[in-house]
Amino acid sequence: MPGSVSATERHSGFRTARGLSGAAAEALAACLLAAVLVTAVTRPRRLPEAAVAILAAALLVATGALSLATARSEAGKLLPVVGFLAAVLVLGRLCENEGLFAAAGARLAAASRGNPSRLLAGVFWLSSVTTAVLSLDTTVVLLTPVVYETAARLRLRPKPHVYACTHLANSASLLLPVSNLTNLLAFAAAGVSLLRFGELMALPWLAAIAVEYLVFRRFFAADLAVPGQPEGGSSAADVPLFPVLAVAATLAGFVVTSLVGVSPAWAAFGGACVLAVRALARREITPGGLVRSAAIGFLLFVLGLGLVVIAVVRHGLGHAVAGLLPGGSSLVALLAIAGIAAVLANLVNNLPAVLVLLPALGAGSPGRVLAVLIGVNIGPNLTYAGSLATLLWRRILRERGLEPDLGEFTRLGLLTVPAGLAAATVALWAALRLVSG
DSSP states (O other): OTTOOOHHHHHHTOOGGGSOOHHHHHHHHHHHHHHHHHHHHHOOTTSOHHHHHHHHHHHHHHHTSSOHHHHHHHHHHHHHHHHHHHHHHHHHHHHHHTTHHHHHHHHHHHHHTTOHHHHHHHHHHHHHHHHHHHOHHHIIIIIHHHHHHHHHHTTOOOHHHHHHHHHHHHHGGGSOGGGOHHHHHHHHHHTOOHHHHHHHHHHHHHHHHHHHHHHHHHHTHHHHTSOOOOOTTOOOOOOOHHHHHHHHHHHHHHHHHHHHTOOTHHHHHHHHHHHHHHHHHTTSSOHHHHHHHTOHHHHHHHHHHHHHHHHHIIIIIHHHHHTTSOOSOSHHHHHHHHHHHHHHHHHHOHHHHHHHHHHHHOSOOHHHHHHHHHHHHHGGGGSGGGOHHHHHHHHHHHHTTOOOOHHHHHHHHHHHHHHHHHHHHHHHHHHHHHHTO
């Protein structure tokens, strides 16, 4: 519409008369989103995904498909989330340097006594707690290598145990807002406190983990039937107290910041600072090492991807998805929302999926937002591309000579994802009624 700008367009930051609009803008945004996601999946050596994401966002702004005002506004909304992610990544890396994960691996080995089923149960417990408290990225990047090396030392087949790490990094990230980047993005939209979020998601969290465990025991029965060799004469390592106290204080900080209406990023930043000061004073890490542990490239990728998704949503995808979502918070509606979210996560990755779905939900009960989280957190276990964490996990295993089999990964996902979605959503529906009294 040349020569005029509607009130809606002015409010949203779009100026269709001065840049791309309509089908052209929609096509450009969709193509750039596809390019960003393909780069993230294939990871070309000389083409960092962060550079592609930032360049894609800049191109959208330069062509007018996304106005500069909108880009600034949306970046401002994403920055606290990105800051929190950076703090948690630093916190996890410093805990690793303190020996926390090595001690956990030694404890797993001692408790399992070479029994693969015992080790799997321990990995499930440790992965679920690590994901809930320190985020899914910590489970994938820091815990997966420890689990792999523990299984190798015990001469056990590592596949069930390392597959558990990636599945639980996704499925066990339902419990707290800090467990997953998708949760942080949806936390404000849910309109609940951190404590109430945990109350509502505790049952879905347990249900998802239970389904995963039952399926894993059957799916990997042959691997779990081969006994290993316990480490003779070794004892479990002492768990370092200081990082445990720092993590506990950070969790308490999450509760306090939630109660006073402050971003949980400040609590994560505080916990990271406590460990960082200690590590720097003891010369266990350098300032450059701290910066590298924040994974700046990954943070820029998240920011750029978020802006590209905003453009896609505003140019048609948001309206299309909104037309598919049912109204209300009945059990059938929640199941449909979780299913749609899972499908979308596997098509465009779970981070873009949650950015698309949240505006499409409109105003409503927190149950609808939490059903989306069930879909985008459990659903990615079906494909490699469903979650950034799964892509990282695949790369870590490749580096250790254990290439995941796509067919096996998909078959396992077909057994766990539909059952996990159903169980967790029914548990959410029950929790909404129980917590509401």
